[in-house]
Amino acid sequence: MSRIGYIRVSTEHQETARQQEIMCDYQVDRIFSEKISGANKDRPQLRAMLDYVREGDTLYIESISRLGRSTKDLLNIIDTLTDKGVTLVSHKENIDTDTPTGKFMLTVFAALSQLEREQLKQRQREGIEIAKAQGKYIGRKPIEIDWTRFGQLYGEWKSKSITGRDFMRRMGLSANTFYRRVREYEAEHGTAEPTSA
Numbered sequence: 001m002s003r004i005g006y007i008r009v010s011t012e013h014q015e016t017a018r019q020q021e022i023m024c025d026y027q028v029d030r031i032f033s034e035k036i037s038g039a040n041k042d043r044p045q046l047r048a049m050l051d052y053v054r055e056g057d058t059l060y061i062e063s064i065s066r067l068g069r070s071t072k073d074l075l076n077i078i079d080t081l082t083d084k085g086v087t088l089v090s091h092k093e094n095i096d097t098d099t100p101t102g103k104f105m106l107t108v109f110a111a112l113s114q115l116e117r118e119q120l121k122q123r124q125r126e127g128i129e130i131a132k133a134q135g136k137y138i139g140r141k142p143i144e145i146d147w148t149r150f151g152q153l154y155g156e157w158k159s160k161s162i163t164g165r166d167f168m169r170r171m172g173l174s175a176n177t178f179y180r181r182v183r184e185y186e187a188e189h190g191t192a193e194p195t196s197a
Contacts, residue, residue, distance in 0.1 A: 001056040001057060001058070002029045002030065002053075002054070002057045002058075003026060003027060003028040003029050003030075003057070003058050003060065004028060004029065004030055004031075004032070004049060004052065004053055004057055004058070004059045004060065005019075005023035005026065005028035005030070005031040005032070005033075005059075005060045005061075006031075006032050006033075006045070006046065006049050006059060006060070006061050006066065006067065007019040007020065007023065007031060007032070007033040007034075007061075007062070007066065008033070008034055008035070008036065008038065008043070008045075008046070008066045008067075009035050010035070010036070010037050010038065011035060011037075012035050014035065016033055016035075018062070019033075019062040019066070022060070022062050022091050023060060026060045026089070026091075028060055030052070032045040032046070032048055032049035032052070033045060034046070037069075038065065038066070038067075038068060038069035039069045039070075041073065046067075046077075050077070050080055050081075053081065053084055053086045054084065054085075054086070055084060055085030055086070056085060056086075057084075057085075057086045057087070058086070058087040058088075058089055059081060059086055059087070059088050059089070060089050060091070061088070061089070061090050061091065062090075062091050062092060063090055063091065063092035063093060064090050064092075064093060064095070064106065064109050067088075067090075069114075069117070070114055071111050071114045074106075075107070078097070078106065081097070082097070088102075088106070090106070093105065093106075093109050095109070145171070145181055146171075147185070149171070150171060150181065150185060151185070151189075153167050153170055153171065154167075154182070154185060164178070
């Protein structure tokens with residue numbers, strides 16, 4: 001029976017010291033820690049932790065938001081832990097899934113957490129609509145392009161010296177932005193339609 005800690009912060013600039021202190025208080029045997037958004041489903045340390053825990057282990061977290069950002073993801077993780085016979089203890093919410101009350105409270109907190117985020121998104125959308133109506137919202141600034149560099153790489157791409165993927169990587173462009181810029185470049189220079197990436 002091991003005491004396992006899982007620590008997560010959303011960005012590289014955030015510190016884990018507070019969560020580390022909490023893990024020390026719980027005297028955990030092993031900590032899995034990462035700096036990555038909770039909205040990202042591909043969290044290597046979370047995956048490693050879920051693979052590592054065994055029946056009888058207890059997983060400690062600072063708060064349920066460290067574990068998952070959506071009710072669905074959180075409950076999937078809880079189901080995995082439950083299936084493996086692992087108890088979850090959340091410090092902030094004082095939840096212990098070894099008890100029926102703890103299991104119920106976890107579901108309630110997860111639902112409330114997601115509701116809060118959905119309301120925030122709704123307020124942001126409403127704010128943007130108001131700003132648009134007032135002519136104050138202009139959207140994101142277009143990505144600046146080094147057209148000289150773009151032209152050089154375009155030539156290499158057309159001659160099949162590089163792939164479209166290489167072209168995008170070197171220019172730091174997403175596929176949508178890349179093809180939009182290719183169309184602009186070709187319209188400006190009267191070149192032929194692009195080959196496939």
